[in-house]
Amino acid sequence: MTSKRDILDRLKAGEQVSLSDPDYYKIYAVVDNTIRLSQKLNSSADTNELRNCLSEIIGTKVADSTIIFPPFYTNFGRFISIGEHVFINHACSFLDMGGITIEDGALIGPKVNLITENHPLNPADRSALVTKPILIKRKAWIGAGATILPGVTVGENSVVAAGAVVSKDVPDNVVVGGIPAKFIKKITE
Incomplete structure (x- = not known):
């Protein structure tokens, strides 16, 4: 039985959403619009036009x-929230169906992947989506090629080293790195 709640609300809340859900067309409608707008964003050579496209x-x-430096990739877009004084470098990929929040002053290096989406392990349900939000707190810095996995919060002022894969929350004011990411050191002033 399908829930009475809107599919987009269920998706963002982390409920399992099946491809066979009769309301899945609503997800496809957002995706189709995002694909169209992403082409415009990634062909722009003007920073204001880039911001306007991403705003849309x-x-x-x-x-x-x-x-924002292009190219920029997102599969959905509607569940991204970006603060002020944020820098997003080239070739980042945001899979945001679970929600991505980037707070003020955060730096996102080139080729960073923010992934809020996953699939059930059971092969019978594997095409379904299960999401968890990502939060990048104030003045965090995500290094080049890092991957942040579903449900992770990166703490205020913290640094994720280049190439790291982050599967657990990162406290405030630390450096983490590696696969999987582990504590490297505390940041002191």
């Missing part, structure tokens, strides 16, 4: 102080 994708205005 996510459904809220991206601050003038935020900088």
Whole structure:
């Protein structure tokens, strides 16, 4: 039996959503729009036009102080929230059906992957989606090629080293790195 709640609400809440759900067309509608707008975003050579395209994708205005370098990839877009003074470098990929929040002053290095989506282990249900949000707190820095997995919070001022795969929360004011990411050191002023 299908829930009475809207499929987008269920998706963002982390409920398992099956491809056979009769409301799945609503997800496809957002995805189709995002694909169309992403082509425009990635062909732009103007920072204001980039911000405007991303604003249209996510459904809220991206601050003038935020900088995005193309190409930028997202499969959904509607569940991305970006603060002020954020920098997103080239070739980042945001799979945001579970929600991605990037707070003020965060730095996202090139080729960073923020992935909020997963699938059940049971092969009979594997095509279904299960999501968990990602939170990148104030002034965090995600190094080049790092991957942040579903449900992870990266703490304020923390640094994720280049190439790291982060599967657990990162406390405030630390450096983590490796696969899987582990504590390296505390950041002191």
